[in-house]
Amino acid sequence: MSALTSRLRGHTRKITGPRQAILGILRRHPHPLTNKEIFAALPRGRCDLATIYRSMHLLEEMGMVKRFDFGDGAARFELVGEDDDGHHHHLVCMRCAEVVEIEECSIRELEEQIAARNGFATVTHKLEFFGICPRCQR
Amino acid sequence: MSALTSRLRGHTRKITGPRQAILGILRRHPHPLTNKEIFAALPRGRCDLATIYRSMHLLEEMGMVKRFDFGDGAARFELVGEDDDGHHHHLVCMRCAEVVEIEECSIRELEEQIAARNGFATVTHKLEFFGICPRCQR
DNA sequence: ATCGCTGCAAAAATTTTGCAGGTAA
DNA sequence: TTACCTGCAAAATTTTTGCAGCGAT
Numbered sequence: 264m265s266a267l268t269s270r271l272r273g274h275t276r277k278i279t280g281p282r283q284a285i286l287g288i289l290r291r292h293p294h295p296l297t298n299k300e301i302f303a304a305l306p307r308g309r310c311d312l313a314t315i316y317r318s319m320h321l322l323e324e325m326g327m328v329k330r331f332d333f334g335d336g337a338a339r340f341e342l343v344g345e346d347d348d349g350h351h352h353h354l355v356c357m358r359c360a361e362v363v364e365i366e367e368c369s370i371r372e373l374e375e376q377i378a379a380r381n382g383f384a385t386v387t388h389k390l391e392f393f394g395i396c397p398r399c400q401r
Numbered sequence: 402m403s404a405l406t407s408r409l410r411g412h413t414r415k416i417t418g419p420r421q422a423i424l425g426i427l428r429r430h431p432h433p434l435t436n437k438e439i440f441a442a443l444p445r446g447r448c449d450l451a452t453i454y455r456s457m458h459l460l461e462e463m464g465m466v467k468r469f470d471f472g473d474g475a476a477r478f479e480l481v482g483e484d485d486d487g488h489h490h491h492l493v494c495m496r497c498a499e500v501v502e503i504e505e506c507s508i509r510e511l512e513e514q515i516a517a518r519n520g521f522a523t524v525t526h527k528l529e530f531f532g533i534c535p536r537c538q539r
Numbered sequence: 540a541t542c543g544c545t546g547c548a549a550a551a552a553t554t555t556t557g558c559a560g561g562t563a564a
Numbered sequence: 565t566t567a568c569c570t571g572c573a574a575a576a577t578t579t580t581t582g583c584a585g586c587g588a589t
Contacts, residue, residue: 277543277588298578311546316579332470334527336554336578354519363519370528373507377530381492381501386532390508392515394524415563415568436553449571454554474553474579544587551580562569 274325281310285318286342294362295331295339295353333360333391352389356396365392405465405483412463419448423456424480432500433469433477433491471498471529490527494534503530 268278288304289296296304298315319340322328331339333355343349354363370388378386405424406416426442427434434442436453457478460466469477471493481487492501508526516524 272589279544279588281545313547313580314545317544330472332472334468334470336474336476338474338578354515354521354524356521363521365515367511367515369511370508373505374530377492377503377505378532382535382538383492383494383501383530383532384538386492386530388528388530390526390528392512392521392524392526394516394521397520400520400522410564413564413568417563417569419570451555451572452570455569458555476553541589542587543589545585547583549580549582551578553576553578555574555576557574558572560570562567564566564568 270325270327276321281314282318284309285315289328289340289342293364295329295333295341297337297339299337301340331389331391334393352391354392354394356399357393358395358399361396361398363396408463408465414459419452420456422447423453423460427466427478427480431502433467433471433479435475435477437475439478469527469529472531490529492530492532494537495531496533496537499534499536501534 271278271282284305285301288301292304298312298319301315302312319328319330319338323330323340327343328340329343329349331341331353333339333353341349350368352365352368354365355361368390370390374386374388378384409416409420422443423439426439430442436450436457439453440450457466457468457476461468461478465481466478467481467487469479469491471477471491479487488506490503490506492503493499506528508528512524512526516522
């Protein structure tokens with residue numbers, strides 16, 4: 264956590280109780296969480312839902328968190344590790360919403376081609392897989 | 402449009418004024434539109450916003466339309482062509498929201514590997530690219 | 540002491556739903 | 565005729581914002 268807190272300090276931002284609690288929840292959960300899920304996981308009213316929304320904006324802006332959309336109407340967030348750049352994808356069950364993390368990513372070259380071909384700069388991508396998980400097939 | 406209307410009929414669904422108008426807008430626009438954009442493009446109150454939401458659910462369920470999430474809080478929809486399966490991706494400018502269609506897709510094999518490796522069935526994927534378009538770089 | 544942060548409450552934005560009447564087939 | 569569809573209005577969700585006070589540095 265020290266790397267994260269120092270990054271917060273570097274942005275002249277404060278290490279507060281709610282932020283520590285939110286980061287704790289994110290560290291403890293391996294998959295993207297909605298703000299409401301974070302709120303529910305927090306020890307009983309540890310902070311306001313509005314504070315979570317504000318914190319996620321801040322953390323996203325600082326690159327400490329990534330935003331995902333699984334197609335239901337709620338944004339999800341996942342902590343970016345201190346060493347890696349947090350780049351990976353997900354395989355999501357369309358029935359039960361189970362999430363499997365996908366490490367493999369062979370899109371980097373394609374990404375560069377697409378950037379060059381269209382004159383776009385700083386191109387990134389988001390890739391999500393959807394299907395029916397083994398349990399839900401039975 | 403005949404293929405689409407016959408598909409509607411096949412689902413014991415009716416060809417109504419609002420639905421024709423919505424399909425007309427979608428056919429005329431090459432990129433994903435939010436429901437509000439569809440509403441605005443409709444000749445002045447041609448149908449209710451709620452009707453658009455209901456229509457998009459129906460059309461999505463029938464596979465005539467695909468849903469996209471570009472990360473702002475609104476779903477976008479794009480018409481699926483009559484011949485192709487509508488599978489393609491987008492390159493979205495993070496400043497001005499310009500959208501470029503990306504035909505190329507080399508994920509199919511990866512998709513199969515991921516499905517097999519995790520025991521998932523009927524696996525699909527969504528891939529979007531984000532960057533800064535040429536005009537916004539200046 | 541300063542500036543940022545928080546809770547609370549209100550508002551905005553997106554999406555869903557109930558219902559009574561209208562319309563395609 | 566019958567089932568589906570629509571507009572209108574209300575509600576449910578998700579997200580944002582204003583403000584007064586509190587808290588980290």
